[in-house]
Amino acid sequence: METLISITNLSFAYGQRVVFKDFSFGFSSGQRTGLVGSNGCGKSTLLQLIMGLLKPSAGEIELFGKPRRTEKEFREARLQIGFVFQDANDQLFCPTVGDDLAFGPLNMGKTMEEAEAIVDGTLELLNLSAFKDRVTYNLSDGEKKLVALGTALAMRPRMLILDEPTTCLDEEACDRIAKVLLACGLPYLVVAHDRSFLDRVVTGSVRLKDGRVIAEPPRESNGRPGSQAA
Ligand SMILES: Nc1ncnc2c1ncn2[C@@H]1O[C@H](COP(=O)(O)OP(=O)(O)OP(=O)(O)O)[C@@H](O)[C@H]1O
Numbered sequence: 001m002e003t004l005i006s007i008t009n010l011s012f013a014y015g016q017r018v019v020f021k022d023f024s025f026g027f028s029s030g031q032r033t034g035l036v037g038s039n040g041c042g043k044s045t046l047l048q049l050i051m052g053l054l055k056p057s058a059g060e061i062e063l064f065g066k067p068r069r070t071e072k073e074f075r076e077a078r079l080q081i082g083f084v085f086q087d088a089n090d091q092l093f094c095p096t097v098g099d100d101l102a103f104g105p106l107n108m109g110k111t112m113e114e115a116e117a118i119v120d121g122t123l124e125l126l127n128l129s130a131f132k133d134r135v136t137y138n139l140s141d142g143e144k145k146l147v148a149l150g151t152a153l154a155m156r157p158r159m160l161i162l163d164e165p166t167t168c169l170d171e172e173a174c175d176r177i178a179k180v181l182l183a184c185g186l187p188y189l190v191v192a193h194d195r196s197f198l199d200r201v202v203t204g205s206v207r208l209k210d211g212r213v214i215a216e217p218p219r220e221s222n223g224r225p226g227s228q229a230a
């Protein structure tokens with residue numbers, strides 16, 4: 001197993017609001033981990049620190065085996081991570097769904113034809129082919145969530161980081177996301193409040209509480225064994 005994320009002795013505060021102090025965390029290939037915790041405990045903050053979108057005041061973040069400090073180092077890592085923001089509006093900024101999905105591949109040097117093939121394949125996977133020419137701005141919140149996952153997958157990343165990918169989604173869309181995640185073959189770290197969704201898609205969960213992560217015990221539901229330890 002390869003260590004994909006290694007965080008040591010990290011500290012971070014929004015002004016006076018300390019979210020992490022001396023925080024450490026690790027994540028390896030082969031893991032499909034749920035990140036749970038109460039509202040405001042720092043889940044989204046942690047994901048944004050990993051992505052280099054927020055800067056820690058102390059500590060070290062290693063991604064794919066290399067320390068990441070400068071913007072250039074984080075950018076190189078970001079290209080290999082499919083990230084789904086908690087708010088899809090932070091993620092989608094192109095006029096149409098097709099443009100939004102093509103943005104990552106084109107940015108990584110794919111030709112128009114290659115990007116087009118990735119876009120079509122990804123839309124099909126998410127059952128969104130009919131949405132290709134829709135104006136992103138006009139989509140419903142649930143539709144935007146699915147498109148946001150599409151933009152992450154279209155990057156052909158080495159891992160996924162997903163911040164509440166199922167919020168606003170109906171049962172059928174949740175089911176599709178669960179199937180796509182299980183079939184994608186990638187390691188992922190996923191924040192979700194929906195335990196039944198998590199039980200389906202993760203191999204284990206950790207709980208963020210008081211600025212620390214603790215292994216979440218497996219949950220028994222309907223006599224079915226819960227998730228195993230992360
Ligand atoms: N830009 C900001 N400025 C000041 N405080 C912030 C900012 N963003 C988040 N916080 C605070 O930092 C703490 C952690 O927020 P964060 O969004 O990481 O929580 P979360 O675990 O993702 O919560 P949720 O489950 O509601 O999404 C919260 O107390 C929040 O109010």
Ligand SMILES: [Mg+2]
Nearest residue numbers: 043044045086
């Ligand atoms: Mg959050």
